[in-house]
């Protein structure tokens with residue numbers, strides 16, 4: 001395999017493996033933001049992508065896919081359980097989302113996390129050409145930057161953190177807090193979603209490691225007594241805006257939106273929630289507020305329907321099983337109490353849908369509810385805005401989602417404050433169309449000007465700049 005000048009390292013490869021009836025193996029692009037974000041960059045460079053192919057115990061040689069070298073990293077069933085479901089999704093995920101669920105600290109999970117991160121680092125080191133650029137993605141691989149730098153000091157290494165970085169008072173719970181910070185500081189550029197996340201990271205570095213920080217620069221001492229400067233700052237991620245605009249303009253998708261409204265009985269207002277079924281998304285808070293509004297009579301059952309898409313996620317992790325039960329109980333209670341034979345309060349869908357259907361739903365929805373308790377960015381908010389080519393619709397947006405930093409004319413809410421959330425929903429439902437237009441136009445400008453290509457370029461430009469200023473300083 002030839003070595004690559006640009007290497008992406010992510011927990012997952014950008015493809016899914018399907019085995020046909022005749023036993024033939026097919027690889028298909030897995031729909032995901034990161035794939036779309038990096039596709040142009042991968043095409044321009046002789047890129048390679050290191051990641052897990054998504055099936056336990058699958059051993060597979062590197063292969064070419066659409067001009068990108070895909071390098072599968074094998075994870076055993078035990079690795080998946082301990083490194084992925086355990087440490088990544090039951091320790092780091094809840095801790096970094098402000099302990100909405102209790103993080104579990106288990107030493108065997110940590111050991112597996114170290115072991116698997118070493119495996120990814122070795123695979124990346126083998127794939128990269130002399131002086132190559134390597135871009136590591138997300139919280140499953142926080143130790144890779146340092147491990148990779150040790151193996152290959154010639155590389156320029158970037159890391160992007162897709163989820164929040166918590167305040168020090170919470171972060172300091174992590175028994176391996178020093179190792180994780182040191183792992184991340186192996187990168188030349190460490191990217192976060194929000195300015196606040198970068199600030200929390202710098203504070204943790206000062207408190208734990210006593211390293212000097214200045215604006216976005218962190219001085220990292222080297223073993224030989226010199227030091228280098230790592231950059232830690234915000235690069236808010238975005239979506240492939242143009243493709244959403246294009247889908248939203250398609251007559252068949254617009255017709256589908258009308259059909260969705262019709263099939264719900266043409267209520268005056270359709271409210272929509274779209275989330276992976278995850279405790280960070282504030283689905284229960286949304287249901288509670290909507291249920292109370294129906295109970296209070298401030299919203300009539302004939303006037304509004306809430307469509308909640310909750311796509312299946314992490315179904316083997318205990319906290320997610322419990323969450324599903326809680327949400328489904330809440331939905332059934334509200335529907336049982338409020339439905340009439342002709343109208344339903346909440347149309348709940350525990351399913352995933354094609355992107356076209358999501359856009360039709362966005363177009364059908366008068367009000368989009370994003371009530372995350374903590375969220376790195378929340379792409380759904382940006383997708384809704386991008387899809388509203390008619391400049392209509394209202395976005396209710398939690399201040400705890402990264403998107404709130406950019407989408408200033410959304411109706412901003414604290415989802416923990418149920419009365420305020422109810423008030424915001426009523427305001428959204430009643431918002432005059434001129435005000436909808438004014439708010440939506442301002443948000444659309446933001447999302448159209450800052451798409452995912454702009455995001456990857458700004459990150460890679462910063463990484464390139466760090467290469468030119470590289471070199472140890474005394």
Ligand code: GDG
Pocket residue numbers: 031033162163237274275276309311351352353354355358375376377378379380381383
């Ligand atoms: C993490 C961070 C950050 C959902 N259901 C369906 C479906 N989706 C798509 C959405 C959206 C994506 O999944 C979810 O992205 P989010 O940003 O909302 O949330 P996470 O999955 O938690 O992502 C987050 C993100 O990384 C990127 O950095 O913004 O904060 O937590 O694109 O549309 N897509 C389809 N069918 C579904 O049923 N096709």
